[in-house]
Amino acid sequence: MELSGDVLIPAPRAVVWAALNDPDVLKGCIPGCQSIEKESDTAFTAKVKAKIGPVSATFGGRVALSEIDPPNSYVIAGEGQGGVAGFGKGSARVSLTDEDGGTRLTYAGEAQVGGKLAQIGSRLVQGTVTKLAGQFFAAFAKACAKS
Secondary structure, three states, X not given: OEEEEEEEEOOOHHHHHHHHOOHHHHHHHOOOEEEEEEEEOOEEEEEEEEXXXXXXXXXXXXXXXXXXXXXXXXXXXXXXXXXXXXXXXXXXXEEEEEEOOEEXXXXXXXXXXXXXXXXXXXXXXXXXXXXXXXXXXXXXXXXXXXX
């Protein structure tokens, strides 16, 4: 499943970059996030409760950052396990560019699901992922604007 999009964040690039790497900001923006811990400058662990169609589960997983070019871009890759619900994994390149009115955040990547999640259909999964991404970016833009 391919994932891509962009959003204008009404804040300077340095503020957006700092927020992308701040577990407290991320926890408040990720829908269903129960915890997020920074293990190092390039690794996080998290627990997120999600409902995709009839499947509801708490996913525990790790996220790693690579190809880090502050405050311009990085690659984020992660994998989460949701017990009987299945798993999700994926990666995306996240890029920041200056734009009138703030910072343009662009992302492009791909994700895979397995287990029960794979059985419910890619259209439903894609729709839910798109909805959750929209919720995240709306909350993230507000958090950055307050900084």
